[in-house]
Amino acid sequence: MVAEAVPTRAPIKIAIRGVRMRFGAVEVLRDVDLDVREGELVCLVGPSGCGKSTLLNIVGGFFAPSGGEVRIDGEPVRGPDPRRIFVFQERGVFPWLTVEGNIAFGLSKLPREERARIVAHYVELVGLEGFARAFPDELSGGMKQRVEVARALAVKPDVLYLDEPFGALDSITRLQMRSELLRILQAEKKTMLFVTHDIEESVQLADRVVVMSTRPATVQRIVDIDLPHPRDLSSPRYLALRDSIFEAIGLAHKI
Amino acid sequence: MRVLARRRSSRLRAQIFEAVLDSRAVRTRKLLLSLSGVATLVALWSLAIALHPATILPGPLKVLSGVVDLARRGLLARHVVASLFRVTWGYVLAVLVGIPLGLCLGWWRRADRAVNPFLQILRPISPLAWIPISILWFGVGDGAAVFIIFLGAVLPITVAATNAVAAVPSVHLRAARNFGLGSRELLVRVIFPSVLPQLIVGMRVALGVAWLVVVAAEMIAVNSGLGFLIVDARNAGNRYDLVVAGMVLIGVIGYGLDVGMRRLERT
Amino acid sequence: MVSRFESIVLPLLLGAICIALWSLSVHWTGTKVFPSPLQVVRGVGELWRRGLLLPYLRDSLVRVAVGYAAAVALGVPLGLCVGWSRNLATAINPLVELLRPISPIAWIPVAIVFFGIGNLAPIFLVFLGAFFPIVVTTHDGVRAVPPMYLRAARNFGLSPAQMLRRVLLPAALPQILSGLRIALGIAWLVVVAAEMIAVDSGLGYLIIDARNAGKRYDLVVAGMLLIGATGLVLDLAARRLERVRALRWGFRAD
Numbered sequence: 001m002v003a004e005a006v007p008t009r010a011p012i013k014i015a016i017r018g019v020r021m022r023f024g025a026v027e028v029l030r031d032v033d034l035d036v037r038e039g040e041l042v043c044l045v046g047p048s049g050c051g052k053s054t055l056l057n058i059v060g061g062f063f064a065p066s067g068g069e070v071r072i073d074g075e076p077v078r079g080p081d082p083r084r085i086f087v088f089q090e091r092g093v094f095p096w097l098t099v100e101g102n103i104a105f106g107l108s109k110l111p112r113e114e115r116a117r118i119v120a121h122y123v124e125l126v127g128l129e130g131f132a133r134a135f136p137d138e139l140s141g142g143m144k145q146r147v148e149v150a151r152a153l154a155v156k157p158d159v160l161y162l163d164e165p166f167g168a169l170d171s172i173t174r175l176q177m178r179s180e181l182l183r184i185l186q187a188e189k190k191t192m193l194f195v196t197h198d199i200e201e202s203v204q205l206a207d208r209v210v211v212m213s214t215r216p217a218t219v220q221r222i223v224d225i226d227l228p229h230p231r232d233l234s235s236p237r238y239l240a241l242r243d244s245i246f247e248a249i250g251l252a253h254k255i
Numbered sequence: 256m257r258v259l260a261r262r263r264s265s266r267l268r269a270q271i272f273e274a275v276l277d278s279r280a281v282r283t284r285k286l287l288l289s290l291s292g293v294a295t296l297v298a299l300w301s302l303a304i305a306l307h308p309a310t311i312l313p314g315p316l317k318v319l320s321g322v323v324d325l326a327r328r329g330l331l332a333r334h335v336v337a338s339l340f341r342v343t344w345g346y347v348l349a350v351l352v353g354i355p356l357g358l359c360l361g362w363w364r365r366a367d368r369a370v371n372p373f374l375q376i377l378r379p380i381s382p383l384a385w386i387p388i389s390i391l392w393f394g395v396g397d398g399a400a401v402f403i404i405f406l407g408a409v410l411p412i413t414v415a416a417t418n419a420v421a422a423v424p425s426v427h428l429r430a431a432r433n434f435g436l437g438s439r440e441l442l443v444r445v446i447f448p449s450v451l452p453q454l455i456v457g458m459r460v461a462l463g464v465a466w467l468v469v470v471a472a473e474m475i476a477v478n479s480g481l482g483f484l485i486v487d488a489r490n491a492g493n494r495y496d497l498v499v500a501g502m503v504l505i506g507v508i509g510y511g512l513d514v515g516m517r518r519l520e521r522t
Numbered sequence: 523m524v525s526r527f528e529s530i531v532l533p534l535l536l537g538a539i540c541i542a543l544w545s546l547s548v549h550w551t552g553t554k555v556f557p558s559p560l561q562v563v564r565g566v567g568e569l570w571r572r573g574l575l576l577p578y579l580r581d582s583l584v585r586v587a588v589g590y591a592a593a594v595a596l597g598v599p600l601g602l603c604v605g606w607s608r609n610l611a612t613a614i615n616p617l618v619e620l621l622r623p624i625s626p627i628a629w630i631p632v633a634i635v636f637f638g639i640g641n642l643a644p645i646f647l648v649f650l651g652a653f654f655p656i657v658v659t660t661h662d663g664v665r666a667v668p669p670m671y672l673r674a675a676r677n678f679g680l681s682p683a684q685m686l687r688r689v690l691l692p693a694a695l696p697q698i699l700s701g702l703r704i705a706l707g708i709a710w711l712v713v714v715a716a717e718m719i720a721v722d723s724g725l726g727y728l729i730i731d732a733r734n735a736g737k738r739y740d741l742v743v744a745g746m747l748l749i750g751a752t753g754l755v756l757d758l759a760a761r762r763l764e765r766v767r768a769l770r771w772g773f774r775a776d
Contacts (some may be wrong), residue, residue, distance in 0.1 A: 388742065
């Protein structure tokens with residue numbers, strides 16, 4: 001089944017205007033302007049340490065910018081919010097709770113039956129049936145990552161922020177996790193802002209790729225990925241888009 | 256128009272503080288906070304004494320004058336030096352015995368298996384419980400006190416050394432062997448630098464223990480030193496101002512020793 | 523690799539050698555005072571027959587229990603608060619660091635003034651001995667919680683009180699339990715020392731009394747061994763407890 005591309009008339013979910021960030025004497029972000037539409041998957045790519053994670057943290061409400069503002073659904077961002085959940089690398093999973101316990105973490109206000117129902121649904125959605133009672137230290141990296149995604153989805157957020165979520169996984173697992181993520185998103189459409197330094201990953205996943213410059217980081221180029229899902233990783237269009245991003249970052253694509 | 260949005264949450268501010276270099280304002284604030292804690296204690300203490308004038312326990316001012324009194328009589332230096340002297344001897348002995356012992360136990364697993372159970376039995380026996388035996392062996396005096404300090408300090412050092420050796424990553428050892436290092440060189444160039452951080456932490460803990468033990472040992476077995484001062488001041492005339500003065504000095508010196516060791520750790 | 527068999531045989535072998543050396547040296551030096559291993563064993567038997575063994579043991583354990591429980595009840599919450607609030611930490615830390623090196627034994631004169639000779643003084647000293655390590659290790663445990671957990675908790679909209687209870691405490695628990703175990707060891711050391719000075723029952727008192735009332739060094743050494751054995755049992759029990767907790771939460775605590 002071919003997934004539909006995001007209609008370009010979808011409302012703007014996240015509006016980033018003129019965001020600047022300074023840590024002491026170091027200017028990390030300068031004049032970042034970006035719009036993310038509802039239902040889009042936008043990837044931020046850039047060299048390591050260029051500030052993309054910082055930007056994500058600002059949008060997520062964990063840092064206050066030195067200047068500029070971020071508005072989600074028109075309201076300024078004031079702090080972290082359960083409507084917009086951050087997905088870390090798998091080390092964000094709580095080791096003292098089972099898989100079920102982790103997924104149910106944000107659901108404490110709900111009655112027990114509903115909670116159990118939701119947890120069961122997401123355990124199945126992320127493909128962890130049979131491991132519901134397991135503890136995180138019995139799980140592989142990829143499985144822990146799924147727990148984290150399930151935990152985030154269980155509270156039905158509008159937006160997901162992913163900060164290099166697959167960074168600690170081996171490359172085979174990473175490929176699997178990418179298609180898993182897309183499959184899960186098929187089931188539940190969300191707006192996603194995704195930070196990665198893996199260019200292939202960004203082209204495989206994103207509707208749009210935002211290339212950030214080196215520090216002080218700013219939006220260097222935005223590349224629309226107009227490929228339908230599932231994406232053919234050998235198609236000329238894929239390769240052309242990928243190469244344009246390589247070029248934007250200034251890397252030669254021959255080793 | 257660009258709207259500057261400032262966040263009020265103190266958590267965010269704390270994060271930004273971390274990122275920002277320690278400005279002078281931040282440092283003075285920290286200093287004031289530290290002093291306020293101690294100041295509160297002193298204030299409460301004075302208040303308690305003021306409310307119970309009949310008690311024999313002294314207030315802070317009396318304690319301070321007690322310290323000055325000791326200094327004038329030349330006793331301050333004498334007692335402090337006596338305590339430090341014993342600690343040094345006991346501690347140095349503990350280091351000289353404990354480090355090699357710990358390294359051996361860490362290196363040769365069989366030795367560890369054999370000896371460890373005995374260490375585990377000896378560990379819960381307070382060094383003070385050894386006093387009768389040590390008086391039997393060394394008589395009343397410095398020897399007994401030093402022996403007890405030695406006993407108190409040697410176990411933490413040994414345990415730290417053993418654990419540190421066990422924690423040396425085997426990849427380092429294999430790489431060294433690969434480069435053809437003999438056993439002696441291995442010890443000096445690979446093992447020793449690797450165990451040093453953990454070892455120093457153990458030595459700091461042992462110094463703390465040594466200081467705790469010396470005071471207790473002196474209360475029982477000798478006739479000089481801060482521990483003795485506390486007991487003597489009480490027995491020879493209920494001079495509780497001197498008793499508490501002694502306690503304050505013990506705390507301050509112990510704190511100083513600990514800070515000194517931490518400084519050493521950092522280098 | 524060392525086998526299970528060796529873990530049992532080697533210590534026994536070493537023990538046998540030590541006991542043999544001990545016996546020989548007592549015999550060889552012809553000392554009338556220092557006991558031989560056999561005399562020590564007989565000493566334990568004597569204590570049992572005289573009905574002193576269990577009561578003394580019980581007294582020591584009760585004092586530890588009360589003082590330690592108080593230290594846990596006060597120390598853990600304080601450690602949590604100090605770990606949570608940077609300001610509180612800066613205010614309280616110097617206080618803790620200054621009071622901590624003062625051996626509980628040095629507090630004895632003050633304790634006697636407040637509590638007189640009796641059970642309360644050793645209990646107070648045990649409390650002092652255990653309180654500071656508990657506060658420090660709890661504080662360290664809280665500081666060591668990965669900030670990521672707290673960020674996730676905030677993200678899910680937890681209030682600070684909920685964060686403390688649902689995230690901070692469970693995350694710090696392994697380290698806190700380890701600190702509690704160490705504090706128990708310290709409590710045992712302190713109670714013995716306190717009993718040598720301030721009371722008239724208990725294992726510490728036994729040692730001092732045995733020496734003073736007749737140079738019964740066999741009882742002295744017997745007492746020391748009992749102290750060592752009891753302390754070891756307490757430590758093993760604490761470790762067992764730690765491991766049960768840790769396993770239940772799927773935590774590998776060293």
